[in-house]
Amino acid sequence: MSRGVFILLEGVDRCGKTTQVGLLSESEVMAPCEKMNFPDRTTEIGKTINSYLKSSLDLPDQSVHLLFSSNRWERQPDILECLRQGKNIVCDRYAYSGVAFTNSKVDGPALDWCKSCDVGLPRPDAVLFLDVDQSVAETRGGFGDERYENTTHQTAVRKVFETLKNEDIAMQGDAPEWHMVDAGRSIEEVKKDIEEIVKGVKERKGGTPIGKLWEEGVY
Ligand code: FDM
Ligand code: MG
Numbered sequence: 001m002s003r004g005v006f007i008l009l010e011g012v013d014r015c016g017k018t019t020q021v022g023l024l025s026e027s028e029v030m031a032p033c034e035k036m037n038f039p040d041r042t043t044e045i046g047k048t049i050n051s052y053l054k055s056s057l058d059l060p061d062q063s064v065h066l067l068f069s070s071n072r073w074e075r076q077p078d079i080l081e082c083l084r085q086g087k088n089i090v091c092d093r094y095a096y097s098g099v100a101f102t103n104s105k106v107d108g109p110a111l112d113w114c115k116s117c118d119v120g121l122p123r124p125d126a127v128l129f130l131d132v133d134q135s136v137a138e139t140r141g142g143f144g145d146e147r148y149e150n151t152t153h154q155t156a157v158r159k160v161f162e163t164l165k166n167e168d169i170a171m172q173g174d175a176p177e178w179h180m181v182d183a184g185r186s187i188e189e190v191k192k193d194i195e196e197i198v199k200g201v202k203e204r205k206g207g208t209p210i211g212k213l214w215e216e217g218v219y
Pocket of ligand 2: 013014146
């Protein structure tokens with residue numbers, strides 16, 4: 001039995017990730033599929049992260065960064081188990097959001113420090129970046145409710161995503177594939193585009209070993 005593929009959807013707040021993760025998880029191209037999302041607010045660590053995001057708890061930037069990373073590590077056994085059992089994973093945010101949202105803070109921790117916490121996690125086969133104009137994202141419902149949902153931070157977050165993309169592209173063979181998806185279109189158009197990309201990823205990555213994130217080329 002071949003392993004499952006690990007598809008990650010990333011992007012700024014209100015780019016439509018959660019909608020598309022839901023649709024992709026039900027699409028036949030991903031069956032059998034396990035849906036995941038980070039932060040996973042259901043665990044004890046996730047509850048603390050939720051309090052931080054709702055601004056009812058303040059923490060130093062490094063401390064909350066480690067919690068976000070730890071929240072991924074606590075799901076690492078499940079991720080590996082799924083992939084080994086031949087189940088595909090579609091994931092709503094992961095370590096890329098982790099690095100982008102922390103490193104982009106004013107006087108935030110350095111990029112390499114941010115990445116180091118997630119080095120060795122199961123590596124996604126592909127990062128699908130849902131790209132939408134910041135001005136469009138902000139007109140979508142609920143923007144501004146949580147910490148980080150402001151134009152200045154989101155704009156800085158985008159730049160770090162761009163850096164991470166370029167680093168992965170420079171790493172070539174062992175890095176996740178990056179696909180920029182125009183998320184300013186209708187839900188249906190974006191969905192079709194994503195399904196086509198995923199078909200290609202399955203063909204290219206299906207028979208390869210499960211990789212580890214950011215292990216080669218950076219450290
Ligand atoms: N976020 C998300 C981080 O700051 N670090 C992380 O590691 C992850 C996974 O949390 F603003 C931020 C991104 C976003 C917030 O995410 C909550 P959702 O997807 O909106 O629930
Ligand atoms: Mg959000």
